Amino acid sequence: MKNSFRKLFLLAAISACASIVNAQLPNEKFGKPSSMEWDFVGWGDATDAEAIILCKTMNVTYQLSDQMFNNNISDSDLSTNNLMDYGKNEIDDSSILVKYEVRLRTKILKPDGAKHANIDITYFSNEDGTKIISDEVSDMKIRVFTKNEKGKVEKRNVNTASFAEERVDDNYKVIHVVVPDVEAGSIIEYQYNITSPRPVFLYDWVFQESVPTVHTKCDIEIPAFLQFNMNVPINKLIKSSVEAGRLTYDANRPDLKKGKTCVTNHYKIVGDYIRPEDEEIANFTSRITTPNVTLPAYLPEGSTHLKIK
Secondary structure, three states: OHHHHHHHHHHHHHHHHHHHHHHOOOOOOOOOOOHHHHHOOOOHHHHHOOEEEEEEEEEEEEEEOOEEEOOOOOHHHOOOOOHHHOOEEEEOHHHEEEEEEEEEEEEEOOHHHHHHHOEEEEEEEEEOOOOEEEOEEEEEEEEEEEEOOOOOEEEEEOOHHHOEEEEOOOOEEEEEEOOOOOOOOOEEEEEEEEEEOOOOOOOOEOOOOOOOEEEEEEEEEEEOOOOEEEEOOOOOOEEEEEEEEEEEEOOOOOOOOOOEEEEEEEEEEEEEEEOOOOOOOOOEEEEEOOOOOOEEOOOOOOOOOOEEO
């Protein structure tokens, strides 16, 4: 009878744990932690962690703009040799920007976990002495949420101007984000944007961290004329999807009644309840397969070249 009761209790505990994992996820809206996030202290073995990542997201999209080529050709110089080039609209790599929106929410569970409030932001910055190509980090906001003795939520903004920046090699810099005065129970929100002039490069996305991660998502909308191989982790904790989309651009040009559009491939890769000790979960990576970016702005309906490898 005792063994049967023990088995029944164990099954009930496993079922309850599974239902919690399936039912409770942090919201992706930043600015106000949910009641679930205030109460959440982990799951299974993850309750022993010093800190926990509640939510971590990266949204990526492309900003396109047509460039006018050969518009300096005068009418008198037109010939059968250059007629097709006159006033031609093309998209080249100088008119494509990649826009990243990164959001992160971390909860400190134990006093020793305060160190996990500090993060590093690595971004591309090449200086070879003749030409500087650099991604731009902007709109950085860091907030610390705590509850006072009466249970009221208090919010504190962190001064981001004091963060130290370090060059780690010829191609990358790191912003060292240091968040002072955090304690067990504090929730820290980080948000920043990266604008990159390198359309053939996408940052990798890390799903597995040194502390448990409740929810992480990578959402990418890529113009279909850019040919990438996308390597998505094959793991039961990771779900991925791709569908056709459409990106509007040049919406503010006075000579256009409405913005132009191009076909995109829209990727969503989501991971939930990932622990550091879980079987290794690879990063999400992407690699350009066609380095020449000077391509026509208009493609046949439904054109696509991307695939999940």
